[in-house]
Amino acid sequence: MAYRPLADEIRPTTLDEVVGQKHILGKDGLLRRIIEGGNVPNLIFYGPSGTGKTTVANIIAQRTNRPLHRLNATTASISDIKDIIADIGTLLAPEGVLLYLDEIQYFNKKQQQSLLEFMENGKITLIASTTENPFFYVFGAVLSRSTVFEFKQITAQDALPAIDRGVSILEGRLGGKLELEEGVREHIASACGGDIRKAMNALELLASAAKREQGKFLVTLDDAKTAAQKSAMRYDREGDAHFDIASALMKSLRGSDPDAALHYLARLLEAGDMTTAIRRLLCSASEDVGMAYPQAALIVKACVDNALQLGLPEARLPLAQAAVLLATAPKSNSVYQGIAAAMADVKAGRVGDIPRELQNVHADSAGLEREQGYLYPHDFPGHWVRQQYLPDELKNRKYYQYGDNKTEQAARRYWDEIKKP
Known part of the structure; x- marks a missing residue:
């Protein structure tokens, strides 16, 4: 018999076997009701890898008795879509097809547009999956014709039943009991980072390296930590x-x-x-x-x-x-609010002429020098003198407001005293 990865062998065949996703696949979940109703619309599944998106697409195909074609947008082309469309209406697909398009964000606008005509006439029911936010990466016309469901990261508690099923399958392969040291199940469940595929791969690896003792296959916690280390880190610098x-x-x-x-x-x-x-x-x-x-x-x-x-x-x-x-530290967003207000005026074109007193006197053309009238604050008591700094049309604008913390209130009191009439 050909080797079959544990992650594939354990793949659920019913909605009740799907790990997690109770918010959409539970007893009253909307996606569950849609699937059980049999009239499945175009769907976009959004969420991390290993959370059941492909599995649910397979279950939908089984429930609707429609051929399921799988494409991965990282390698597929428009010609691949045309080949699928060519089967529609023939004996191979008299009622149309389900097209499962993985990583749809890698299809460009033209490739996504090629799907529209067949999505609208019902010959293709699109089930697209993506690990990225579809509202940023999926073409608007495709998005408007689809219903988006978010698949959430699977918790460690949710992963435990899948691990137990995996152990049972592996025991059948090994022909003996697979004994896990205390804490191994929980460690794999947490270290897989919500990715059941990773959990099964780790479990399969551990089983292949298990120590045989008195007819049992022993998996130690130390081995589990080595096999599953850093699996929980779910991180993509572009995602x-x-x-x-x-x-x-x-x-x-x-x-x-x-x-x-x-x-x-x-x-x-x-x-x-x-x-x-x-x-x-x-x-x-x-x-x-x-x-x-x-x-x-x-x-x-x-x-x-x-x-x-x-x-x-x-x-x-x-x-x-x-x-x-x-x-x-104490908090104040007065700096943020001040520059945001100033930037808003500048972007709106509210700038005005710089007051003559503040202009660079050395920039005057020869023979056109004018009295600048600038008052040097350090020549006055308190190193301050009243004069206009903002352009005329903004001269009463207030961008900075003192925060209510000790430091800014001390500064406010200081300047209120200096600037009092």
């Missing part, structure tokens, strides 16, 4: 996971949660993405802490410089120091 983790780090810093900040920083560093971590830390120092603790920008920059000199893994220490500092 949604990258932006999700970076966003989570930034929001944890802003939300003053040092534990969450360290967690997301660790995920970036474990993936080797120190650049993203540094950018978020440097940005947060000015955007979220700002004038509430201005020294934070200097400290974070020093931590970043140290990290760059050290390199990973030691770089994790100064970067963690920066993350904890930012998460526990």
